Amino acid sequence: MKIQKKKPLTEKQLAECAALKEIFNAKKEALGLTQEKAAQHLGMNQGSFSHYLNGRNAINLEFALSVSQLLGVPVTDFAPRYATALSDFGPRSLDSFMRFRIEGKGAEGHINEWFGHIHASAAAYPLVPWYSLRMRNPASDRFEDESDPDFIASTEPAGADGYWIPMQGPSMSSAAAPSFPPGSYLLIKPNDFEIKAGKFYLARHSGGDFAIRQYMREASSDYLVALNPTFPTLGLNPDWTLVGRVVDVRMPGL
CATH class of the missing domain: 2.10.109.10 (Umud Fragment, subunit A)
Known part of the structure; x- marks a missing residue:
């Protein structure tokens, strides 16, 4: 059986991963986080979390929403392409x-x-x-x-x-x-x-x-x-x- 190779990330997706990694490294000490602890809070293993930070997995919506809550930053700080859509989901009456x-x-x-x-x-x-x-x-x-x-x-x-x-x-x-x-x-x-x-x-x-x-x-x-x-x-x-x-x-x- 032929194994299909994983499609490489686009430049935009790689830039999002790099931006998230920079934010994580800047905030992890103040938040008392390591990659392992962050992964635990997000319900995944450390390897999966590392793949997002290092550009091996593209940042999807579910992960973006969860990690933004964990780090206390807007999704648009690392994934600005979601800006228009996510602007509709603030607090509601x-x-x-x-x-x-x-x-x-x-x-x-x-x-x-x-x-x-x-x-x-x-x-x-x-x-x-x-x-x-x-x-x-x-x-x-x-x-x-x-x-x-x-x-x-x-x-x-x-x-x-x-x-x-x-x-x-x-x-x-x-x-x-x-x-x-x-x-x-x-x-x-x-x-x-x-x-x-x-x-x-x-x-x-x-x-x-x-x-x-x-x-x-x-x-x-x-x-x-x-x-x-x-x-x-x-x-x-x-x-x-x-x-x-x-x-x-x-x-x-x-």
């Missing part, structure tokens, strides 16, 4: 989000063309407190405990009722990737989500408590597993039920 939920069209505008070789769409979802009314009933039309929430864009579809929540406690912190440390933002898809072993979910206890866990199935039994080994494994039924799937993760404030 609650009225804007309600129109999204009713019309089912995402945030006001889609990213749908990326220079002929990348195709993606993005939508903005609200960041809400843990135990918020939205967590308990995401399909409701009234959320009295939310004033004017921030909205965070993602290319991962979370549905009309999707929302971000801040991770609570160290139960999903791990020394190796994946790891969801306290304060990281998790995008929850509360409806029509696939249940698959190894994926991460928001679970609700019959007593009203919530937890983020990895779903595992073994010997016809369902389990909810914490990444932190000091936390116990939970039985899925009847006490716990899955009420949403984690489809994206961000690391703010680093």
Whole structure:
């Protein structure tokens, strides 16, 4: 079988990688980052992260959005070709989000063309407190405990009722990737989500408590597993039920 060689990056793509590498090297000490730590926060291995910095992998939309959050810089600082499209995905008002939920069209505008070789769409979802009314009933039309929430864009579809929540406690912190440390933002898809072993979910206890866990199935039994080994494994039924799937993760404030 003939092995197809990887297409070399264009000059523009190489320039983006070089610009990102310069930004990373300038900020890593202040942020307490190494390539390995940055890769862990981004949910990849160190080799993959190095490929982006050194021009072996082109910077795509998903990686650009994630690494910009990690380094605290706009995507356009290292990938200016995304400027026009990304300008539509800043914080949104609650009225804007309600129109999204009713019309089912995402945030006001889609990213749908990326220079002929990348195709993606993005939508903005609200960041809400843990135990918020939205967590308990995401399909409701009234959320009295939310004033004017921030909205965070993602290319991962979370549905009309999707929302971000801040991770609570160290139960999903791990020394190796994946790891969801306290304060990281998790995008929850509360409806029509696939249940698959190894994926991460928001679970609700019959007593009203919530937890983020990895779903595992073994010997016809369902389990909810914490990444932190000091936390116990939970039985899925009847006490716990899955009420949403984690489809994206961000690391703010680093």
